[in-house]
Amino acid sequence: MRTNILKSGRSAIAAIGFAVAMTYSSMSAFAEAPLYERIGGYKAVAAAVDHLVDNIYKNQTLNKNPTLKAVHDLDERAAFKLVLATWVMENTGGPKIYFGRPMDKAHLPLNITNREFNVILHECLETFYQLGVGQKEIDELMAGLEAQREAVVTAEAPIKPVAAK
Numbered sequence: 001m002r003t004n005i006l007k008s009g010r011s012a013i014a015a016i017g018f019a020v021a022m023t024y025s026s027m028s029a030f031a032e033a034p035l036y037e038r039i040g041g042y043k044a045v046a047a048a049v050d051h052l053v054d055n056i057y058k059n060q061t062l063n064k065n066p067t068l069k070a071v072h073d074l075d076e077r078a079a080f081k082l083v084l085a086t087w088v089m090e091n092t093g094g095p096k097i098y099f100g101r102p103m104d105k106a107h108l109p110l111n112i113t114n115r116e117f118n119v120i121l122h123e124c125l126e127t128f129y130q131l132g133v134g135q136k137e138i139d140e141l142m143a144g145l146e147a148q149r150e151a152v153v154t155a156e157a158p159i160k161p162v163a164a165k
């Protein structure tokens with residue numbers, strides 16, 4: 001009799017242990033990795049920024065803005081790629097290493113319009129397609145970029161964009 005109670009006590013404990021273990025493993029199966037990891041970490045960020053910045057520098061619509069053209073003519077693009085990569089890493093849940101200025105301060109003197117902001121979003125989208133980023137990750141990346149509109153558009157009141165997909 002005593003042995004039976006001991007046995008059933010042990011199996012109850014084992015059952016609770018099993019349930020806890022299952023809950024843990026199913027929780028971690030559902031926990032999603034940060035966007036930064038899902039897009040491929042620092043190598044993917046570096047590749048995207050490299051592609052994007054080269055296209056931005058030669059974008060003829062953006063270069064109609066004399067302030068932007070002056071920055072592009074200076075051609076400090078290697079430094080810009082570096083600082084932009086740290087922003088992307090930090091803002092996608094990667095290492096917190098952004099060392100540039102806050103978005104509003106960095107863009108205030110540049111006189112950026114909603115149209116110019118949209119052009120940048122289109123260049124970003126082209127980059128993500130070019131590099132084969134998944135649609136779910138693209139949607140998250142584009143939402144994160146769109147959230148910067150108010151800080152970046154300094155030439156007029158920020159407006160809702162045309163669909164960027």
Ligand code: HEM
Pocket residue numbers: 062068071083084087099100101102106107110112116117118120121145146148152
């Ligand atoms: C979509 C969101 C945007 C993000 C996440 C972004 C990100 C950044 C970052 C991280 C910097 C560096 C700041 C620093 O050096 O302290 C920067 C600077 C700059 N951004 Fe943006 N930017 C965005 C939109 C735009 C747009 C729409 C334009 C122009 C149409 C633009 C043009 C520039 C230029 C020219 C600089 C260099 C400023 C300078 O060297 O003084 N950015 N941006």
